[in-house]
Amino acid sequence: MERTLVNEISGKPGEKVLIKGRAMVVRKLGGLSFVVVQDRSGSIQVVFEKDSGIKVGDAVEITGEVKKDERAKGSFEIAGEKAEVIANNVEDLPFDLARNELNLTVDNLYDFRPLSLRHPKIQAIFKIYDLLLKGYEEVMREEGFTEIKTPKILEAATEGGANFFQIKYFDKKAYLAQSPQFYKQIMAGVFERVFEIGTAFRAEPHFTTRHVNEYTSLDAEIAFIKDFYDVCRILNKVLGKIFRKVGEEGAEYLKLYNTQMPEVPEEIPYVKLADIKKIIEKKYNYKISEGTDIDPEGERLAGRYAKEEFNSDFIFLTHYPWSDKPFYTMPSPENPEETCGFDLLLRGMEIVTGSQRIHLYKMLMENMKRKGVKPDGMEFYLNIFKFAMPPHGGWGMGSERLVQQILRLKSVKEAVLFPRDVKRLSP
Amino acid sequence: MERTLVNEISGKPGEKVLIKGRAMVVRKLGGLSFVVVQDRSGSIQVVFEKDSGIKVGDAVEITGEVKKDERAKGSFEIAGEKAEVIANNVEDLPFDLARNELNLTVDNLYDFRPLSLRHPKIQAIFKIYDLLLKGYEEVMREEGFTEIKTPKILEAATEGGANFFQIKYFDKKAYLAQSPQFYKQIMAGVFERVFEIGTAFRAEPHFTTRHVNEYTSLDAEIAFIKDFYDVCRILNKVLGKIFRKVGEEGAEYLKLYNTQMPEVPEEIPYVKLADIKKIIEKKYNYKISEGTDIDPEGERLAGRYAKEEFNSDFIFLTHYPWSDKPFYTMPSPENPEETCGFDLLLRGMEIVTGSQRIHLYKMLMENMKRKGVKPDGMEFYLNIFKFAMPPHGGWGMGSERLVQQILRLKSVKEAVLFPRDVKRLSP
Numbered sequence: 001m002e003r004t005l006v007n008e009i010s011g012k013p014g015e016k017v018l019i020k021g022r023a024m025v026v027r028k029l030g031g032l033s034f035v036v037v038q039d040r041s042g043s044i045q046v047v048f049e050k051d052s053g054i055k056v057g058d059a060v061e062i063t064g065e066v067k068k069d070e071r072a073k074g075s076f077e078i079a080g081e082k083a084e085v086i087a088n089n090v091e092d093l094p095f096d097l098a099r100n101e102l103n104l105t106v107d108n109l110y111d112f113r114p115l116s117l118r119h120p121k122i123q124a125i126f127k128i129y130d131l132l133l134k135g136y137e138e139v140m141r142e143e144g145f146t147e148i149k150t151p152k153i154l155e156a157a158t159e160g161g162a163n164f165f166q167i168k169y170f171d172k173k174a175y176l177a178q179s180p181q182f183y184k185q186i187m188a189g190v191f192e193r194v195f196e197i198g199t200a201f202r203a204e205p206h207f208t209t210r211h212v213n214e215y216t217s218l219d220a221e222i223a224f225i226k227d228f229y230d231v232c233r234i235l236n237k238v239l240g241k242i243f244r245k246v247g248e249e250g251a252e253y254l255k256l257y258n259t260q261m262p263e264v265p266e267e268i269p270y271v272k273l274a275d276i277k278k279i280i281e282k283k284y285n286y287k288i289s290e291g292t293d294i295d296p297e298g299e300r301l302a303g304r305y306a307k308e309e310f311n312s313d314f315i316f317l318t319h320y321p322w323s324d325k326p327f328y329t330m331p332s333p334e335n336p337e338e339t340c341g342f343d344l345l346l347r348g349m350e351i352v353t354g355s356q357r358i359h360l361y362k363m364l365m366e367n368m369k370r371k372g373v374k375p376d377g378m379e380f381y382l383n384i385f386k387f388a389m390p391p392h393g394g395w396g397m398g399s400e401r402l403v404q405q406i407l408r409l410k411s412v413k414e415a416v417l418f419p420r421d422v423k424r425l426s427p
Numbered sequence: 428m429e430r431t432l433v434n435e436i437s438g439k440p441g442e443k444v445l446i447k448g449r450a451m452v453v454r455k456l457g458g459l460s461f462v463v464v465q466d467r468s469g470s471i472q473v474v475f476e477k478d479s480g481i482k483v484g485d486a487v488e489i490t491g492e493v494k495k496d497e498r499a500k501g502s503f504e505i506a507g508e509k510a511e512v513i514a515n516n517v518e519d520l521p522f523d524l525a526r527n528e529l530n531l532t533v534d535n536l537y538d539f540r541p542l543s544l545r546h547p548k549i550q551a552i553f554k555i556y557d558l559l560l561k562g563y564e565e566v567m568r569e570e571g572f573t574e575i576k577t578p579k580i581l582e583a584a585t586e587g588g589a590n591f592f593q594i595k596y597f598d599k600k601a602y603l604a605q606s607p608q609f610y611k612q613i614m615a616g617v618f619e620r621v622f623e624i625g626t627a628f629r630a631e632p633h634f635t636t637r638h639v640n641e642y643t644s645l646d647a648e649i650a651f652i653k654d655f656y657d658v659c660r661i662l663n664k665v666l667g668k669i670f671r672k673v674g675e676e677g678a679e680y681l682k683l684y685n686t687q688m689p690e691v692p693e694e695i696p697y698v699k700l701a702d703i704k705k706i707i708e709k710k711y712n713y714k715i716s717e718g719t720d721i722d723p724e725g726e727r728l729a730g731r732y733a734k735e736e737f738n739s740d741f742i743f744l745t746h747y748p749w750s751d752k753p754f755y756t757m758p759s760p761e762n763p764e765e766t767c768g769f770d771l772l773l774r775g776m777e778i779v780t781g782s783q784r785i786h787l788y789k790m791l792m793e794n795m796k797r798k799g800v801k802p803d804g805m806e807f808y809l810n811i812f813k814f815a816m817p818p819h820g821g822w823g824m825g826s827e828r829l830v831q832q833i834l835r836l837k838s839v840k841e842a843v844l845f846p847r848d849v850k851r852l853s854p
Contacts, residue, residue: 003651005571007534007812020651020817021619021651022817039619039651040571040619040620041571041572041687045480057814058652058815059650059815059816059817086817086818087787087815087816087817087818088815089785089813089814089815089816090788091813113726113807114613114616114807114808114810115814116812117613117614117617118617123617123618123823126550126573126575126617126618127573129516129576130573130574130575131647133574133576134564134568134574137561137564140625141561144432144465144468146553146557147555147557147560147561148557148844149560149643149826149844150844150845151641151844151846152579152626152628152641153592153628153640153641153846153847153852154852154853155852165580165594165596166594166595167593167594167595168592168594169592169629169630170594170632170849172852174852176594181846183844185539186544186854187544187844189541189545189552189641190545190553191550191553192448192466193467196654197624198626199577199579199625199626201580203597205597213580214529214578214579214580216576222429223486224447224448224466224486229644247439250489271562273608276684310789332755338817339535351673359514360514361517377853379778380540380541380853380854381541381854383541383666384514384541384542386517386518387484387516387517387518387520387541387542388449388484388486388514388515388516389486389514390449390486390513390514391513393515399576417575417576417577417610417614418577418578418610419578420578420580422597425580425581425596425599425601425705426581426582426584426804426807427584427613427807427808
């Protein structure tokens, strides 16, 4: 007998079917036994008139008859006839998979990760994550971007220095890429619009709810721009399309978190960083310390301001100071102490960093000199600006932070299948 | 004036338009000057009645009138009025971008990579690559797979040992993942069908045309299979759909290589590895040395046999010997010296490795013992088999090798934007 998927069952009322999946809930009531079975397409309740022998967590094959029942979730259930356990739990599960909430301690959540991921509420995080990737892949192509894959092993730790992981590469030293920055810029000179979904490695010794040491970055680079607002506008459009798709296709997962996708405004409001600092001090009586561009509390309050003032979950903070941005960031034409660099906040947390880049060789050399950056190991990148690089800019977006902010998760680690931090390298 | 993309020009005959892009060809003939401009959507010829001042490789903005001209590529050209060079080459390009073939030495091809990638024939490789990624992303979802991202930094070098790159991870040692093997198996226990597009790192000191030390692997894992043929059948279907899409959407790029997509048979032929070795020896008088599963020449001849016997560019080689496969490979139920492991060859080169995995804890422990594999550092993975893992299997496919074989490139490195080998870490 051929297998029927759960999402095909509504087309087979009265038929005998074979389903396969995992038993997520097992209940007994009167003489009846109820088993909720989940497969890759959904879940359905099977009712047996005697004990089915199935335990929570088992992988099962069940044959039975499809019954229409308006009280059932999805309006159908199966009258179970034969049940076979094809794989069972040799030991007791360390938690009850059938409970609505897992309520594990943070350590247990990650120590038992291969099992805790089976819980529907945790599955939902990674279904939203899957839809986010799908959205980015589809929408970026709709907008004329070519997908690229750039190297993660680098000869030199060039983009900052201290926060690179070092590798033993045969008889040499090498480094893990913090971002595809140099390569995506080069590729914007080839395909005009490029995007990459790739691993980023950050050797930052952080212990926060917003950092992990390995994450998946959604990058983009765009040539033939007029200014950095072009980059922001394309990002705005892309996010709008993605969020609509995820909202439609992910409704059932969002519901488990009692939330909906944040609305992406037609035009996300812009505020200069220098201005938001004044606003925050005046309105919320919070002063960001000198020499800091913005801190997490500042971001939170900027998000609050966006909501109160513009009814927006998003806000662009623009014109980051020259002293805080990397050497390749285009200085602001109006004020050389500021740059064409921006962050995008979602619900008071930075989810995107972007900028217009310097595309003129001479300007780049001068900016490096002013910053005291040495060209060693970057020649392949710097030379490209001798060869007709059009004006360009782009962004890097943290995929896991997006999911964290959408589902209002306490830590970004909850949005990583197997998170890596200073102390955690396993599972 | 708003920019018009090249692929929008056919809708604007007689109109004045502004185009932006790179000058790929510049020719003078009589008093006329011809400039082929490429943007992200295509290329078009612009005709000026005097010297435009544009040089090959420049980034330009041109205004002019759209003219229908049946002799022109795409049936349209632009009568150029105003030309502005927005970025030019400060030094001479190291090769002529306008020539049909670059004909660079291998070293120059990669040393000048940021520039050689701008050549249309090299661009075409990465347009096919982009379409391949697009195909995998779309088709895997159509087939019910969830996209996952698994960690590339591992606590232990567990899947073989010698070929791992070592990292300094804060005050610990760590390793770069060779494949997502353990994680995708765990995730098949969560979502039944999962796929990953991710970086794989191999510290193999190879100097061949078929190896790189960093590549992009197209992985999949499938639960609730009957046997490994289920895995092969799904792979067969997925490849068929992808290759059709790439053939349709990539026709212009394939044409530059005088080729078409290989046809994926409805059912790719299967031959047991032990049998193909006998066939190769008998038919082609080539003996694969004892103790080797198959070598590159053997693969080439297996590909020749597939073509001659089945008129197929593809062939599955199955039942790889137990002694050559990793400990997690399901032994063959008929012959314990063989496994449920297979390779898929395209035009005589391995592009996929796959197998059914052992899903029973006891069997896995016994197999490890027989192989002398220690459990240290793998506990998180091994323990999952105590918890109702359904029968499952999957594959890893080399994305760059696929493109190499499709376009018949001499080396897999030609299909990597910025390849990494023992000697090359830059650009």
